[in-house]
Amino acid sequence: xxxxxxxxxxxxxxxxxxxxxxxxxxxxxxxxxxxxxxxxxxxxxxxxxxxxxxxxxxxxxxxxxxxxxxxxxxxxxxxxxxxxxxxxxxxxxxxxxxxxxxxxxxxxxxxxxxxxxxxxxxxxxxxxxxxxxxxxxxxxxxxxxxxxxxxxxxxxxxxxxxxxxxxxxxxxxxxxxxxxxxxxxxxxxxxx
Amino acid sequence: xxxxxxxxxxxxxxxxxxxxxxxxxxxxxxxxxxxxxxxxxxxxxxxxxxxxxxxxxxxxxxxxxxxxxxxxxxxxxxxxxxxxxxxxxxxxxxxxxxxxxxxxxxxxxxxxxxxxxxxxxxxxxxxxxxxxxxxxxxxxxxxxxxxxxxxxxxxxxxxxxxxxxxxxxxxxxxxxxxxxxxxxxxxxxxxxxxxxxxxxxxxxxxxxxxxxxxxxxxxxxxxxxxxxxxxxxxxxxx
Amino acid sequence: xxxxxxxxxxxxxxxxxxxxxxxxxxxxxxxxxxxxxxxxxxxxxxxxxxxxxxxxxxxxxxxxxxxxxxxxxxxxxxxxxxxxxxxxxxxxxxxxxxxxxxxxxxxxxxxxxxxxxxxxxxxxxxxxxxxxxxxxxxxxxxxxxxxxxxxxxxxxxxxxxxxxxxxxxxxxxxxxxxxxxxxxxxxxxxxxxxxxxxxxxxxxxxxxxxxxxxxxxxxxxxxxxxxxxxxxxxxxxxxxxxxxxxxxxxxxxxxxxxxxxxxxxxxxxxxxxxxxxxxxxxxxxxxxxxxxxxxxxxxxxxxxxxxxxxxxxxxxxxxxxxxxxxxxxxxxxxxxxxxxxxxxxxxxxxxxxxxxxxxxxxxxxxxxxxxxxxxxxxxxxxxxxxxxxxxxxxxxxxxxxxxxxxxxxxxxxxxxxxxxxxxxxxxxxxxxxxxxxxxxxxxxxxxxxxxxxxxxxxxxxxxxxxxxxxxxxxxxxxxxxxxxxxxxxxxxxxxxxxxxxxxxxxxxxxxxxxxxxxxxxxxxxxxxxxxxxxxxxxxxxxxxxxxxxxxxx
Numbered sequence: 001x002x003x004x005x006x007x008x009x010x011x012x013x014x015x016x017x018x019x020x021x022x023x024x025x026x027x028x029x030x031x032x033x034x035x036x037x038x039x040x041x042x043x044x045x046x047x048x049x050x051x052x053x054x055x056x057x058x059x060x061x062x063x064x065x066x067x068x069x070x071x072x073x074x075x076x077x078x079x080x081x082x083x084x085x086x087x088x089x090x091x092x093x094x095x096x097x098x099x100x101x102x103x104x105x106x107x108x109x110x111x112x113x114x115x116x117x118x119x120x121x122x123x124x125x126x127x128x129x130x131x132x133x134x135x136x137x138x139x140x141x142x143x144x145x146x147x148x149x150x151x152x153x154x155x156x157x158x159x160x161x162x163x164x165x166x167x168x169x170x171x172x173x174x175x176x177x178x179x180x181x182x183x184x185x186x187x188x189x190x191x192x
Numbered sequence: 193x194x195x196x197x198x199x200x201x202x203x204x205x206x207x208x209x210x211x212x213x214x215x216x217x218x219x220x221x222x223x224x225x226x227x228x229x230x231x232x233x234x235x236x237x238x239x240x241x242x243x244x245x246x247x248x249x250x251x252x253x254x255x256x257x258x259x260x261x262x263x264x265x266x267x268x269x270x271x272x273x274x275x276x277x278x279x280x281x282x283x284x285x286x287x288x289x290x291x292x293x294x295x296x297x298x299x300x301x302x303x304x305x306x307x308x309x310x311x312x313x314x315x316x317x318x319x320x321x322x323x324x325x326x327x328x329x330x331x332x333x334x335x336x337x338x339x340x341x342x343x344x345x346x347x348x349x350x351x352x353x354x355x356x357x358x359x360x361x362x363x364x365x366x367x368x369x370x371x372x373x374x375x376x377x378x379x380x381x382x383x384x385x386x387x388x389x390x391x392x393x394x395x396x397x398x399x400x401x402x403x404x405x406x407x408x409x410x411x412x413x414x415x416x417x418x419x420x421x422x423x424x425x426x427x428x429x430x
Numbered sequence: 431x432x433x434x435x436x437x438x439x440x441x442x443x444x445x446x447x448x449x450x451x452x453x454x455x456x457x458x459x460x461x462x463x464x465x466x467x468x469x470x471x472x473x474x475x476x477x478x479x480x481x482x483x484x485x486x487x488x489x490x491x492x493x494x495x496x497x498x499x500x501x502x503x504x505x506x507x508x509x510x511x512x513x514x515x516x517x518x519x520x521x522x523x524x525x526x527x528x529x530x531x532x533x534x535x536x537x538x539x540x541x542x543x544x545x546x547x548x549x550x551x552x553x554x555x556x557x558x559x560x561x562x563x564x565x566x567x568x569x570x571x572x573x574x575x576x577x578x579x580x581x582x583x584x585x586x587x588x589x590x591x592x593x594x595x596x597x598x599x600x601x602x603x604x605x606x607x608x609x610x611x612x613x614x615x616x617x618x619x620x621x622x623x624x625x626x627x628x629x630x631x632x633x634x635x636x637x638x639x640x641x642x643x644x645x646x647x648x649x650x651x652x653x654x655x656x657x658x659x660x661x662x663x664x665x666x667x668x669x670x671x672x673x674x675x676x677x678x679x680x681x682x683x684x685x686x687x688x689x690x691x692x693x694x695x696x697x698x699x700x701x702x703x704x705x706x707x708x709x710x711x712x713x714x715x716x717x718x719x720x721x722x723x724x725x726x727x728x729x730x731x732x733x734x735x736x737x738x739x740x741x742x743x744x745x746x747x748x749x750x751x752x753x754x755x756x757x758x759x760x761x762x763x764x765x766x767x768x769x770x771x772x773x774x775x776x777x778x779x780x781x782x783x784x785x786x787x788x789x790x791x792x793x794x795x796x797x798x799x800x801x802x803x804x805x806x807x808x809x810x811x812x813x814x815x816x817x818x819x820x821x822x823x824x825x826x827x828x829x830x831x832x833x834x835x836x837x838x839x840x841x842x843x844x845x846x847x848x849x850x851x852x853x854x855x856x857x858x859x860x861x862x863x864x865x866x867x868x869x870x871x872x873x874x875x876x877x878x879x880x881x882x883x884x885x886x887x888x889x890x891x892x893x894x895x896x897x898x899x900x901x902x903x904x905x906x907x908x909x910x911x912x913x914x915x916x917x918x919x920x921x922x923x924x925x926x927x928x929x930x931x932x933x934x935x936x937x938x939x940x941x942x943x944x945x946x947x948x949x950x951x952x953x954x955x956x957x958x959x960x961x962x963x964x965x966x967x968x969x970x971x972x973x974x975x976x977x978x979x980x981x982x983x
Contacts, residue, residue: 099314102291108321109289109338150318157313161293189313191304192292237734238887240928252927257734272927279924280889287893316917317897342886361729361886364712366896368886 014064014176016045018052018094019084021077022104022145023070027095028052030162031067037169044176061087065175067094067158067168071101072146076139085152090175096161096191098148103161105145113141157183159191198264213255213266214242224268225277225306227395228343229256233352239343241277241306244268252276274310281307282315287366289321289338290396294406297397303341324369329379332386332402337369340398346370346390358384370398431689432697433575436566439688443567448486450526451505452476453555454514456489457641458673459634464516465500471519472502479523491642493555494546496634497794498536505556510536541811542793547774547800549782550758554642559677562684565645571690573764574649577656578698581764586657587613590760592768594780599625599716599753600827600856601932602779602845608750611740613658615748622655622663623744623751625721629668629713630828631879633859635784636754638796640667640674643758644681648704650757652691653764655702658750663702666721668709678706713883717931718743718751720885731887732931753857755784775801779844783855789825789862790816799843806839809862816864823863823947827856829876829883830936832943833869852943854936869948870955874902876940884933891934894925898941905955912956919945 020028032052034041047053048060059080066088072078085091096102107116122129132138148154158171167188174181183189197206198216205220212235217224228239237254244255247265255268267273284290284303292298324337347359347370358381362371373381391399402408418430454460454469472487493501498512502522511522511533521531538544548554557564565571577586591606612620624647628636640647651663667675682704685691693701707725714720715730722744724730743749759781763771772780779801785808788794792814799808805824809815823833826843832853834841841847845855863872881895901918904910922938922945929935945952 093314096293100285100291101319102293105319105321106289106291108319109323144321147314147319149314149316154314159313183313184311186308189311190308191290192295192298236887237930238889240888240890240930243928254734258736275920276924276928279921280928283889283893283897286897287889317921318900320896341889342892361731363886364714365882365884365886365892368892 014045015048015060015062016041017047017049017054017059017063017066017084017088019049019059019066019068019070019080020051021068021070021081021098021148022073023095023097024103025051025069026162027067027069027097027160030095030160030165031168033165034169035165037165041172041176059083059087063088065090065092065172067092068098068148069094071097071104072142072148072151073104074139074141078142078151081148081151090155091148091152092156092158092171093148093154094158095163096159099157099159100191101145101147101150105147108144112143117141156181157189159189161192196260196262196264198260198262198266200266201268207260209260211260213244213253213258213260213264216260217255217266217268222268223309224255225309226256227302227306227341228345230345230349230393233345233348233393236344236348239341240280243273243276245270245273278310278312279316281310281312282317284341285312285315286317286319287322288324288340295339295397296400296405297339297394301397302395322366327372327378328402329377330384330386330402331379333378333388333391333399334402334405335370335372335378335399336397338398339396340370341396342368342370343395344370345393345395346399349389349393354385354387354389356383356385356387359390431695433579436571436575436696439563440567440569443563447567448484449506450481450485452485452487452523453490453493453503453505454487455491455493455499455501455555457492457638458671459492459496460499460501461673463499463513465514467516468500468502468514468519471516472523475520475523478520479527481523481526485523485526488558489560490556491554491559492551492638492796494551494638494796494798495536495542495793496796498534501536501555502533503555508538510538512536540793540814542795542797542814545803545807545812546798547782548798549762549771549774550639550646550755550784551642551796551798552762553646554638557643559642559644560680562645562681562688562690565643569765570645570761571649571685573761574652574656574690575696576764577653578696578700583613583657583659586653586764589768590657590763593763593771594768594775594778595756595759595763595771596779596845597753598755598759598783598857600830600854602855605752605756608740608752609654609657611738612660612748612750615741617748619662619745619747620658620660621744621747621749622651622658622660623718623721623725623739623749624651624663624665624754624757625716625718625751626665626667626671626674626754627709627713627716627721628671628754628857629716629883630830630857630859631876632788632861633786633828633857635786635796635858637671637674639754639758639784640671641677644674644678645685646758646761647678647754648681648685648691650760651704652695652702653760654750654752654757656700658748660750661701661703663704664707664725664744665704666707666709666715666725668715669711675706675708682706712885713879714885714931714933717933719931721751722749729885731885732933734930755858776842776844778846783843783858785843785858785860787813787860787862789860790818790864790867791862792817801844802842804840804842805834808843808860809839813862816862819865821862822865822867823869823872823944825853825861825863825872825940826859827854827936827939828859829879830854830932830939831856831859832939833863833872833947834943835947852939852946854939868906869944869951870902870906873941873944874899874906877902877937880933880937884937888928888930888934890925891929891931891937894921894929894934895937897921898925898938902941905952908955908957910956911958915952915956 093099171181194209200220203220205216207216225241235256237257242255243252245267326336328334351357372378500514502511502514518533587609595605596602712730715724717732720730720732739749784798821836825833877899881899884891886892926938
């Protein structure tokens with residue numbers, strides 16, 4: 001009997017979540033690249049919130065492990081992240097956008113949100129030049145896109161754009177048996 | 193020529209007088225991270241990654257410019273040095289705009305390698321996101337100042353090897369940037385021989401050959417149609 | 431020029447000087463307060479009163495009490511007038527013939543003056559810095575003659591060593607040792623450099639010396655040249671000191687004319703010429719290796735030491751580089767002897783030091799005090815204390831120094847004692863702070879200075895100072911947490927330990943010293959971190975025991 005199976009028999013299931021903030025969802029795609037290991041993972045975890053694995057719309061309480069993809073770019077991202085932090089034991093910054101703010105943060109070079117919106121919706125618009133404004137529907141942009149750890153404390157950093165399925169597995173697998181993954185070396189922490 | 197013997201991380205090394213600690217470490221098979229050091233051009237001791245501890249002095253000394261001495265005891269990887277190195281690399285990442293995934297040097301970048309070497313999984317300093325500009329005026333090359341770490345390897349290789357001295361550093365502090373000619377677009381600098389040494393010397397993707405960047409990639413609009421046809425009709429035609 | 435001619439010039443000058451001299455300060459501080467108009471007013475008044483045969487008006491250098499300028503002093507009776515307005519000139523002149531004046535009379539018996547001990551500033555404010563004859567009249571260039579004809583270079587070095595003089599630029603390196611090192615270096619060509627790139631905020635000691643007594647600096651440099659075997663010297667002055675540059679230029683021309691600089695000085699085989707190089711505004715060029723690169727025409731960047739300039743300096747030649755005030759001490763040591771000099775000050779810090787006393791204090795200005803005097807004596811007695819309330823801290827050493835709390839005011843002013851309390855002597859800035867001063871803002875101010883002045887060559891200084899500045903700003907804005915504070919302290923030590931030159935190595939000092947002595951001012955601005963809230967209620971049906979263990983790892 002391998003250790004994983006043994007752990008499953010002796011311990012209750014881990015409440016597992018993934019969230020998607022400002023990112024391309026590539027990290028989630030890479031997560032799906034885990035292929036058959038996903039089935040094994042499902043034996044050890046309950047997926048309680050995830051854009052690719054669960055239909056719940058509200059982030060539940062008492063989550064054990066959460067992968068957070070994406071930077072913090074708008075008010076919705078911020079609100080969800082604060083909730084995630086308060087309800088989660090181990091928060092993993094999942095991919096370069098979460099760890100460095102990465103591509104979404106390229107807009108930071110232009111200055112504040114107003115300048116970005118002006119550029120995108122007025123200056124570069126082909127027709128229908130109009131700033132988006134739909135309170136409650138379209139979330140307001142934050143002035144700067146931030147990596148997750150600039151907003152809340154993060155427990156594990158998993159860089160990569162996206163992190164490969166192997167890296168994701170190497171990060172999650174030890175957690176299932178109560179061990180902290182070793183985030184070292186090219187295979188685990190190379191950016192990009 | 194006389195020989196000096198010393199220890200590096202406890203390993204005995206003998207090397208000719210006048211050699212640097214970095215050369216001695218290489219001889220001893222001890223890897224010390226560097227960024228501003230480039231074999232063949234002068235050393236400036238600027239990146240501070242190669243700082244080492246030497247018994248008998250409380251000052252950390254750069255291995256690239258410190259000469260070996262008889263009986264010297266060098267430590268290259270103490271916890272303090274490890275922490276300082278990591279902080280140095282974190283400061284570099286927070287200083288510029290290093291978006292590895294869309295960088296021309298991704299996978300072939302000394303900054304990226306050093307980050308792995310020092311174990312940097314994130315930077316603890318807030319990113320500054322300066323808008324430093326890109327100069328694409330040269331017919332063959334481009335310089336993206338956002339990716340520049342001001343190691344001045346391009347400056348030295350152009351001055352000392354090519355003898356053209358196209359590059360230098362302008363301004364000071366956070367405003368520093370690599371300047372071409374008399375602060376003019378690279379493409380208009382007559383002194384540039386287009387030899388490409390600076391491209392090869394650049395440890396990051398700051399100076400690059402044109403046509404290799406993500407932004408310059410040509411879109412292949414027909415690709416999607418090709419894939420659909422391939423999947424649905426099992427015909428691999430374009 | 432020989433010894434007799436020198437004495438003749440002195441004698442002639444003294445005989446030409448009028449019995450009564452009205453000294454009016456024409457240095458930068460008083461000049462900014464309109465002292466040139468006062469000077470002209472005094473001259474007109476003397477002419478009008480037809481006193482020209484026994485009274486002369488002399489534009490002199492700095493008298494020290496800069497905050498009360500323009501200053502006018504009557505020699506020989508020592509009456510001092512402060513904040514003199516041009517229309518008061520006539521009445522001041524009338525006091526010589528029994529008249530009265532409404533001009534504010536200064537108290538020259540005040541500790542601000544009486545506690546001073548003037549070695550470097552002995553003639554400052556008493557002679558016209560634009561006339562070499564006045565300098566010669568008070569014994570100028572006699573020390574140079576003495577070394578050339580009565581001492582070997584080795585004896586000069588020995589004399590300086592025995593005097594215990596240490597570098598006045600801030601580091602406090604023994605001057606004699608430095609001279610001996612350069613003297614012993616092999617090589618035909620050596621150089622002497624005078625560092626006049628004074629840049630600490632609020633510090634203007636060297637400017638005052640260069641403006642008030644330029645020949646004193648030239649003489650010191652020439653003696654140094656003789657001692658180490660150099661025939662060429664450079665004075666590096668920042669461009670922001672136009673008057674100092676102008677007066678040094680005049681002084682060099684006059685000295686050359688008299689054969690006191692140039693070839694075969696005093697008809698001896700010793701040649702020594704001095705050139706001026708003007709800085710372009712970079713603080714870092716006060717760092718010796720950066721200064722040398724700047725003289726060479728390069729970008730003013732420091733380079734790693736060793737090799738020290740003594741081994742390989744200007745154009746790769748052995749180079750002696752000292753501060754203005756250090757050179758200004760040399761003539762006095764040669765004239766009056768090392769033993770005399772060594773009798774002043776403390777065991778390890780000899781002689782006097784000039785400070786620019788500023789901040790929340792009654793008497794602002796330049797003071798020259800013996801080493802070993804306590805901060806309390808300077809601040810409370812000489813400075814007259816804080817106008818409102820009590821002293822909170824004294825900042826010494828500029829952006830490289832630290833803040834010393836009021837509780838440690840009895841610290842003696844010497845190199846070791848100041849270092850021991852986390853500050854440093856520095857070049858001589860001394861800023862007094864009262865209870866209203868926010869120490870985090872003070873730290874931020876100095877960090878802003880360093881952030882703007884770092885040359886950008888090495889990473890810790892170039893980008894560490896930027897991060898430290900934003901961390902301090904975050905604390906001041908009440909947005910920082912305890913973790914931020916800890917991170918800031920860690921970064922301070924990293925910048926201190928890993929920077930290439932003195933600028934970066936000392937840049938965190940104002941933060942570290944305020945953090946050490948005023949930690950509550952940082953802590954009270956912190957906010958609570960957004961902490962992960964561990965689930966309070968037991969997990970419903972699932973949950974794991976492993977996760978908390980993980981976090982505890």
